[in-house]
Amino acid sequence: MTHPILPISVGKSRRGLSVWDVVAVLLVLAVLVFLAQASRELVQPLPEPGARSITLDPAKLPEYATRTTLRMLAAMTLSLIFTFTYATWAAKSRRAEVVLLPLLDILQSVPILGFISVSVVFFMSLAPGRVLGAEYAAVFAIFTSQAWNMAFSFFRFGAWMRFWRLEVPFAMPQLIWNMMMSMSGGWFFVVASEAVSVGDTTVTLPGIGSYIALAIERRDLAAIGCAIGTMLVVILIYDQLLFRPLVAWADRFRFEQEAGLTPPRSWVLTTLRRSRLVKWATAPFGAALRWSYRALPQPNNPSAKRADHERATRWVDRIWYAAVVVVALIALWEITRFVSARVAISEVGKTVLFGLATMTRVFVLIAIASVIWVPIGVSIGLRPGLARIAQPIAQFLAAFPANILFPIAVSAIVTFQLDPNIWLSPLMILGTQWYILFNVVAGASTIPSELRDIGTNYGIRGWLWWRKVALPAVFPFYVTGAITASGGSWNASVVAEVANWGQKHLQAQGVGAYIAQATEAGDYHRIVLGIAVMSAFVVIINRVFWRPLYRYAERKFRLG
């Protein structure tokens, strides 16, 4: 962070401007133009209700893609800011931490499209009559899909300098990894959030998502094909311009010191590093940061602080916890009142049954995905050459918003008249199965070479090898992947359990469909009920199933 530019090129670049400078300048300018162009459109008035602002003209696709990407960038920036501030806050105060950490956990389990259903009207009222309000809502939806996850990867904090020098670098690979993962979630929800209607409030933002929504309405497979192609290009550009450089740059923070691995490379990063202009422009930031290490007051002696704490504030603690309990009770009362005003008790029972149906789907899908991807992941992870080829491909697939593919699947279901209760389900895991693959590949590649040698040396083969060597070794990694995949699938159920193809309406029984329906009807009481039931399911499943499983995996199958 403090030295973003490697000093390797100092000797070479004495001769004034290099080609790298020109490339770097062009890159930076292009980004600026891109930002200016897109932000100008934000202050445009909203189109008249009924008037179509979206067309299926493929020539408009680059523009739509740009706007979608911009929303994505804005949300990513917000998420980063959130990550840094929220975690600092939690670390600064023990009292805040007891509330903030579980809060993050719960926020993570709330379906993201639930957020948008509830918040869209509020955001529209912030900038009445302008596109900006709708943009806020869309950006917020993406933000909610990224922020919690990223904040978790970054939780512990210390003093300012220790933070930048020690903890940021240490958490950096993890954070970037999480950013990439969250990004794929983000694409999913940006596409979903561009064309949302909650009751009478309709949001149609120009973007890839609304383009697809229109294509679905018109049953235009060719247009959907164009959108998929555009999306592929956008993700490729994103990968090359943003994540490849970040990964290559963050490679130095890796704590492991295995030799022999080819470090990740990026032409963009090389360009930026070799350019003297960029170096010159970023130097003041580094200097300012270094200055701030000295200028900011050193934190108090921790032991003195602790003694202080105990003496003065025991009853402050009590008041704080009491306040938390009171607020929680009021919240419970308000929620119950709000929901029960319009919804009968029997409906709660029905919603829970829907929840069970969705749960069954998620578990069955995770099981199927595991059977497919674990063996493949192990095979890839054990062959570094293959992993190098497969990794970018899998990353690419993971970043691709699966809901863009939904129309194809849905048109097939309609054509072959399949049972939506079964055949809509795979859509839930389309985008999240990659987490399992990723983690298993990572797990298999960390198996120490001695253990592999033992396997070869003693002739351990076949099922015995899988049972005693490979599966236990990747198990903790697999559990991590499965937890993420499961969480993602719950989220996706809101989009995946209900699908339209032209006038044809497909629906599976499940809590996701329940939320989607309530959103369409603008029925806030049922939206809140659905969200509450789904969150409760996710939280309970996490606490009762995944966490114990994870702890067991950590305890028993930890390597070393």
Place this chain on the structure above:
Amino acid sequence: MDAAPLLDVRGVRKIFPKPDGGELLVLDGINLKVQEGEIVGLLGRSGSGKSTLLRLIAGLSQPAGGSIRYLGQAVDRPAPGIVMVFQSFALFPWLTVLENVEIGLQALGLPQDETRRRSLAAIDLIGLDGFESAYPRELSGGMRQRVGFARGLVVHPNILLMDEPFSALDVLTAETLRTDFLDLWSEGQLPIKGVILVTHNIEEAVLMCDRILVFSTQSRPDHKRDQG
């Protein structure tokens, strides 16, 4: 007298590709014979290719030239009669002591009761009686390496390859384990016929080995980088 030796290594050569595309010559023209009842030591500084030769003998990698014959048969894959003991013990942390020892026999497809009987006997022999159901991380370094030995011995190999088996242990533990091993060996209680020991400890080599091969490093230090 000169029947087929236990192991016959002739003119072995090994080259590693370097990341920059060049080649690294690690072993060249290595000859080595191991007869029955011998402990042969491979001594040299790190990077001299000792472990590489051991891996070639174990069939874990293939030489670029020359031949390795075990009981007259060419070694082109891991031979059942040659097993290896690692410096880092290389135990499976999720298996108990007993399961770690049993795994070699299970790989041979032996029936369950014989597997169990032989494993318990090996654990007993190596002095780990009572620790069958412990996990490796609950054991001290010395005991872990005993498990490593038991796992190797239980399959009744002809040749035991030991890659610095005592280097990760403290001096006293290493001493005890060495002495125990030599006692069992000289009493003829071990089912093995020959041992190849890689070490960089001269005393250890002198104490344990009947014959010692000293590996030299070439004068250009960059020519042979650390191979571990």
